[in-house]
Amino acid sequence: MSPVQSSVILASAIVLSALVSVVNSALPSQFKLCSRNDPKVEQCIISAVDHIRKNLAEGDFGEGFDVPKLEPLYVEQMKMQRGQDFQAVFNKVNVYGASTFKIDRLQSKPSNLSFDLVTSIPKLNVTGKYSLKMKLLFLELQGKGDIKGMLTNTKLSIKIRGYTETNKTAANGTVTNGTASNGTDSKQYVRFNRLGIRLKIEGGRFQLDNLFNGDPVLGQVGNQVINDNSRLFLDELIPGLERNLSRLFTEIVNNLLRTATIDEMFPEKV
Template sequence: MAPSRQLLQLAVLLTAARVCSCALADHISVCHRSDPRVDDCINASIDALRPKLRVGIPEWSVPPIEPLTIDRVTLRRGPNSALLEAVVRNATAWGGSDFVITNLKSDLDKNVFRAKVFLPRIRFEGDYQLKMTFLLFHIQGQGFMTGSFSNYTCDLLMKGHKVSKGGQEFLEFEKMRFKLKVGDARFNLSDLFGGDPVLGPATNTLINDNSALILEEVTPALEKSLEDIFTRIANSITLKFPYDELFP
């Protein structure tokens, strides 16, 4: 009986391994550590995975990354004579899945990955409250806000370590680090001055002409949101498959 049970257990393990390998192959390419072009393989695998990340991978418990959500961004900058105070709530952003990796360098001995990432365009919307003093202008308002960030570049750092589960090793990432470099930005705030048809557009023009000040405050919140979301996604994938299966 004992040999039969052992054979049955072995058959179950082999079947599970085949199922796991097929599930992995359905979504990403396996990259061999000994491959001198392993970085190209990893990049190609991520590129192939991107359309699935957009809508999520339920069988891996990976949520969709379209849209990204940021609960609250608070801005306060400058003295009273040139004050910017703003709160943006319930912000929703689209375009995060259109990232392009332009340079990837991996160290599989240390499980460290560095990359440069290009974000062509992020479109967002949310509810805002604004108080702004600029030169002789005193601006207050609240309403609905839309806008876009374009031509963002990002330096990405990922550090991982191996963890043991069930006698096998898995790769787990620490919190990723994103460093965004701002490109262009456009904002449109509705209901400024009660929807005044002259003052509202003029104020939006003033805000866009000085968008760099706003971007300096918005960027850290966007970095944190991207760090949290992509760390969670990466670990949802790497903790599903043994390290030797991901990187044989």
């Protein structure tokens, strides 16, 4: 996986942190609740995320909670393809520095499950395996081997829009504690539409070993072209990553929060 892919996956971790930090039901004691009626709910959410930063870094929320750690953040595989001109597979990736993310701006309407946030990460270091075929300027890049990279001053703009979904309840049934007399559930469960993710990266340096089947001269030229034109290299990768990982992360969030209700995520009072 390239450093760009890692930063998008980091966005997933940040969003999930912001969302689950305010969920009340069957979650670790470290999580801090925020009322949806709090006039300073944005500050509460940011504080809640900061409160569990160490737990996120270590992936440690106590017995019974299986949460991937952020230091390092590990990704098994990512495949990308755009016609015959761009094909890439990245494997066994470790990302260092993910836990240093900062929420720079947050606008939220918890009652409407609407959130817009901008986050920044000063530096990310990445190691992993790659297989790549792409055209950059005049050069047809091809190779398979180890990849190292460093990204500086990455900005992530994330848009989250949700809705509630109620299981069907019999028309003549009575409801007690969210359950109808016929046994069906009438609670308002939280669901999310596809998350919108946009990336801006100030700078990056890359080292791809074994470009052009290990040819030392062509490999050096290839890496120099990549680093001299890192903006073009990043621009080639970002659009597809934003789309694919946005879809993937939406599925993950909806699965992880499938039993969460609006009142559990953002109670009227805490």
